[in-house]
Amino acid sequence: MIDSKSSVRKALSPPVFAGLLMLVATFSGIPAQATDCQSALDGSSGFTNLGNGGSTSQTAGVVEWDGEVLKLGTNTSGVLTISASGSRAKGSLYTEGASSTHPLVGRANIGNNQRELKVVVPAGHHCIELTPGPGASGDIELSASFVDVCHLGTPDDHGDSFLCATPITVGGSSASGEITSTESVDDSDMFVFTLTSSATVTIxxxxxxxxxxxxxxxxxSLVTSDNTGWSASNFSLTQSLSAGTYYIEVTGPDASTYGLGVTSTP
Structure with missing residues (x-):
């Protein structure tokens, strides 16, 4: 006598059952294997890099968003703004973590007549999952834009911090800048240069x-400085330096313009 229950159990053993699910997914148009942000952030390819002011978007149908993610990369920290057009959906932003679990850093309902999701993110890889809401239909366009931390707030000609320093080439063209200090705001301009070998540098x-x-x-760490009391019109620094990265800070008592040059001898 055939044990029908045993036959059914064998027919629906895990490998066979998984195969049936894949067939159903294939013929129904549903992705056979969903890709979520946890697995996406384990990889290193397929990320769209966004610089300051950069943006990107991705459009897919409601069913297609099951298994689709938007992968982004940023070279600096800053603010990601995420929005969507179409039916309401829940947007979830994950960022690359130090361990195998990548943290959720922001989540909100986005779509037509919904708010934007704004999240401060570090430099690195990020991933957005979109979950369409009940009754959602049609296409949903997911959009993301990025403003780096150096361009938040009032625009300045040069950054005030090491992170936002303006690159200047040793032996290259001079840079120019403007100090816009007031009674309530102290401005400074930061520049950065790199030496590939030891040299005597004049700034x-x-x-x-x-x-x-x-x-x-x-x-x-401070190496040397000159005229920081602003007793003379200009400053000049000459220093023997080893290979590495260095920063120049220019300050002034009030609104003033200047040129800046960096030269070297072996």
Whole structure:
């Protein structure tokens, strides 16, 4: 006598059952294997890199969003703004973590007549999952834009921090800048350069206005400074340096413009 229950159990053993699910998914148009942000962030390819002011979008049908994610990369920290057009959906933003679990850093309902999701993110890889709401239909367009931390708030000609320093080339063209300090706001301009070998470096300002300069090493420690009391029109620094990254800070007592050059000798 045939044990019908045993036959059914064998027919629906895990490998066979998984195969049936894949067949159903294939013929129904549903992705056979959903890709979520946890697995997406384990990889290193397929990420759209967003610089300051950059944006990207992805459009898919409600059913297609089951298994689709939007993978993004940023080279600096900043603010990601996420929105959608179409039926209401829940947007979830994950960022690359140090361990195998990648943290959820923001979640909100987005779509027509819904708010944007704004999240401060570090440099690295990020991933957005979109979950259409009940009764959702048609296409949903998911959009993301990025503003890096150096461009938040009032625009400035050069950043005020090591992170936002403007690159300047040793032996290259001079840079120019403007100090816009007021009674309530102290402005400073930061520049960064890199030496590939040891050299004696001279850093000097031009322009005839009262500015001072300070030189810092890659760890942020002060190496030397000149005219930071603004007793003279310009500053000049000459220092023997080893290979590495260095930062120049230019300061002034009030609104003043200047030129800045960096030269070296072996």
């Amino acid at each position: 000097a300002s031009t322009g005839g206005e009262y500015v001072g300069g300070s030189l810092y090493d890659g760890s942020g």
